Amino acid sequence: MEIEIATIGGYEEVGRQMTAVRAGDDIVIFDMGLNLSKVLIHDNVQTEKMHSLDLIDMGAIPDDRIMSDLEGEVRAIVPTHGHLDHIGAISKLAHRYNAPVVATPFTIELVKQEIQDENKFMVENDLVKMDAGSSMEIGNGLELEFVNVTHSIIDAINPVLHTPEGAIVYGLDKRMDHTPVIGDPIDMKRFREIGREGEGVLCYIEDCTNANRKGRTPSESVARRHLQDVVTSMEDYDGGIVATTFSSHIARVKSLVEFAQEIDRTPLLLGRSMEKYSGTAERLGFVDFPGEVGMFGHRRSYQRAFKRIMNEGKENFLPVVTGHQGEPRAMLTRMGRGETPYQLEDGDKVLFSARVIPEPTNEGQRYQSENLLQMQGARIYDEIHVSGHLCQEGHYTMLDALQPQHVIPSHQDMEGYSGYVHLAKNQGYDLGRDITVTHNGNVLQLV
Numbered sequence: 001m002e003i004e005i006a007t008i009g010g011y012e013e014v015g016r017q018m019t020a021v022r023a024g025d026d027i028v029i030f031d032m033g034l035n036l037s038k039v040l041i042h043d044n045v046q047t048e049k050m051h052s053l054d055l056i057d058m059g060a061i062p063d064d065r066i067m068s069d070l071e072g073e074v075r076a077i078v079p080t081h082g083h084l085d086h087i088g089a090i091s092k093l094a095h096r097y098n099a100p101v102v103a104t105p106f107t108i109e110l111v112k113q114e115i116q117d118e119n120k121f122m123v124e125n126d127l128v129k130m131d132a133g134s135s136m137e138i139g140n141g142l143e144l145e146f147v148n149v150t151h152s153i154i155d156a157i158n159p160v161l162h163t164p165e166g167a168i169v170y171g172l173d174k175r176m177d178h179t180p181v182i183g184d185p186i187d188m189k190r191f192r193e194i195g196r197e198g199e200g201v202l203c204y205i206e207d208c209t210n211a212n213r214k215g216r217t218p219s220e221s222v223a224r225r226h227l228q229d230v231v232t233s234m235e236d237y238d239g240g241i242v243a244t245t246f247s248s249h250i251a252r253v254k255s256l257v258e259f260a261q262e263i264d265r266t267p268l269l270l271g272r273s274m275e276k277y278s279g280t281a282e283r284l285g286f287v288d289f290p291g292e293v294g295m296f297g298h299r300r301s302y303q304r305a306f307k308r309i310m311n312e313g314k315e316n317f318l319p320v321v322t323g324h325q326g327e328p329r330a331m332l333t334r335m336g337r338g339e340t341p342y343q344l345e346d347g348d349k350v351l352f353s354a355r356v357i358p359e360p361t362n363e364g365q366r367y368q369s370e371n372l373l374q375m376q377g378a379r380i381y382d383e384i385h386v387s388g389h390l391c392q393e394g395h396y397t398m399l400d401a402l403q404p405q406h407v408i409p410s411h412q413d414m415e416g417y418s419g420y421v422h423l424a425k426n427q428g429y430d431l432g433r434d435i436t437v438t439h440n441g442n443v444l445q446l447v
Contacts, residue, residue, distance in 0.1 A: 001164050003202065003447040006070060007438045009033065009062030010172075010410055014359065015085040017172060017411065018062035019205060023163040025072045026139025029097070030159060030170045030205075031079050034088025035060050037361040040327065048119045052092040061089035064096070066441050074099040075139045077125065080172055081156035082110035082277075083248060091118035100126035102136070104146065106155035109280050132157045133187070147194070148187040150177035150220070152388030153248045154286050160194060165447045166202030167194055169402060172411055173207045175217040175387060176394045181224055181251035182286060188401060195402040203446055204404035207411040209389035212419030216393040223386040224255045227353055230384055231259040231318075240314035240348035241265065242378075244324040244332050245385075247273035250281045252353055253320060257293055260318035268305050271322030271331040272297040302331070306341040314348075324354035325362045326369030333365075336372030346377030353384040392423055399427050406446055407435050 001024045010017035015035030021028050038060040039045050047055060055061045067074075074097040079087045087107065091114045094101060101111055108129050115123045130136060132148035132155070143162040150156065151173050161168040169191075178185045195201055210217065234241055245252045253269065260267035269278050275297030281287045296302040309317045319342070323332025332350070335342050350373050356366045370380055389411075390398065399407075407424055409417045417437050429435045436444060 001447065002445070003163060003165050003168070004070060005168070005203065005205070005408065005444045005446065006066055007408070007410070007440060007442050007444065008064055008066055009440055010085075011438050011440050011442070012413055014209065014357070014411055014413075016060065016062050016089065017086050018064065018089070019170065019410070020067060020070060020074075021161055021168050022070045022072045023142055023161065023165075024140060026142055027070055027072045027074045028138065028142075028144065028161055029074060029077045029099075031086045031172070032062065032077060032089040032093050033083075033085040036084060036088070037359050040361050040365070048091070048117050051120060055089075055092060061092055063441060064093055066443065069443055076144065077101045078144065078159045079103050079107055079111065080159060080170065081151055081153050082107045083153055083173070086172070087111050087114060091115050091123055092121065094125045095121050095123045097125070100128045102128045102130055102144065104132060104155040104157055105129045106281065106284060106286060109284060113276065113280070132184075147190050148184055149174035150180050150183070150186045151175060152246060152252075154182055154250050154281060162198075163202070164199070166199035166405065167197075169194065169201055169204045169404065171204055171206040171398065173209070173389055175390055176397060177219045179219045179221040181220045181255060188397075191398065191401045201402045201404040203406040203408060204398070204402050205408045205410050206395070206398070206420065207389055208409045208417055208420040209411055210387055210391045211395060211409075211412070211416065211423065213391040215391050217389065217391045218386045220251050220386060223252065223353070223384065227252070227255050227384050228259050228262075230351060230381055231256075232262060234349060235263040237349065238315045239345060240342075241318050241351070242332070242335070242348070243318060243320045243351040243353060244322065245320070245353040246324060247271065247277045247322055249354075250277060250287055253278055254287050254289075256318070256320050256353065257289060261290065265318040266316060267293050268309070268317060268319045269293065269295045270302045270305060270319050274320065274322050303341060310341055310343065323369065324352055325357060326365035326367070328365065333369045333372070336369055336376065338376070344373065344376040344378050348378045350378045350380055351384060352380065352382040355383060355385045355387065392419065395420060395423055396427065399424065405434060408444070409435070409437055
């Protein structure tokens with residue numbers, strides 16, 4: 001059986017992930033993502049109203065026209081998790097393929113919301129839920145399996161396509177967390193089994209975000225303890241405390257809510273995406289927030305929430321807001337510009353429970369946001385965070401578990417691949433022989 005891999009997006013950058021695997025006459029697409037930084041550099045861009053070709057030209061979504069070079073039928077579109085760099089282009093591209101979107105329940109719900117917001121295309125692909133640890137037959141003699149992984153969003157998986165020639169393991173995005181705050185630990189037992197079953201692993205496609213960082217990525221429980229230490233140290237402070245984190249990071253939001261209550265402050269979740277992700281997670285039963293936790297995503301509702309805070313006293317509340325990357329229209333940035341009823345004063349604390357995504361647009365916006373906040377007297381606490389991606393020791397462990405015949409680095413630019421290529425060479429792999437550093441728009445034939 002012929003096996004081809006089309007590296008469509010995410011092989012020269014972090015963002016707009018998309019990979020297609022052809023096994024015989026059957027094709028499975030993994031991820032259809034958005035490169036948000038390409039959108040943010042334009043003012044007032046509304047992607048839901050834009051044509052896919054315009055977004056492709058902007059570099060915001062994958063250029064999937066290379067799919068015409070693959071001879072076969074697309075059987076499934078499989079996003080690994082609910083981050084926009086993995087699902088943000090589904091509403092623009094999925095309608096081109098007569099195939100279902102297959103994902104875990106939380107991811108499917110987020111895909112559904114993306115499709116509902118779409119104003120340009122009618123996306124009528126079936127949405128199929130499949131839990132981590134499950135599998136389904138797909139195409140002619142293929143099996144799609146979901147292996148549970150831990151990441152900075154709940155309900156994440158690594159999909160595995162089992163073919164007669166061996167397994168294709170799509171390894172984006174994960175960290176090796178054995179003590180997560182929400183959900184089950186990464187299923188390393190299953191990865192080791194896959195590495196030794198049948199024909200073994202033909203190809204492993206890996207996320208290289210932290211491949212230049214030594215050691216291992218800490219567990220989310222480490223970030224939780226750090227966050228608790230910071231928040232409880234402010235127990236006697238009688239001014240304003242504001243926190244921001246990734247809206248999709250439900251475990252981190254849960255910790256912020258609980259620690260706010262520990263210091264007798266009412267937590268409020270403010271911002272459209274904060275309401276979207278936390279509300280969806282609560283509705284699906286992944287988290288149970290206390291009744292006093294308010295979620296306010298629309299302008300009038302969060303304006304009322306800010307007025308309530310100012311009327312009843314900032315010392316009684318801990319708002320958790322959007323804007324951890326300094327996004328111009330996010331809540332925290334608007335607070336820094338004085339565009340909300342919340343008045344920052346000298347000594348007020350602003351907690352960034354997130355790391356700046358290492359990309360020039362984000363770094364510039366975050367720098368500007370912090371300056372605005374500090375000009376109003378705020379004191380910044382940053383780096384209260386652990387990454388959602390493997391560092392070097394995690395990569396060594398995955399290579400040892402899977403023992404793949406071929407390795408394809410992804411989720412980075414060419415400079416970012418260097419650490420992964422080096423560590424893979426330490427494990428006996430050779431660049432150009434069984435490590436393939438590729439680019440967007442390339443088709444690789446494995447068998």
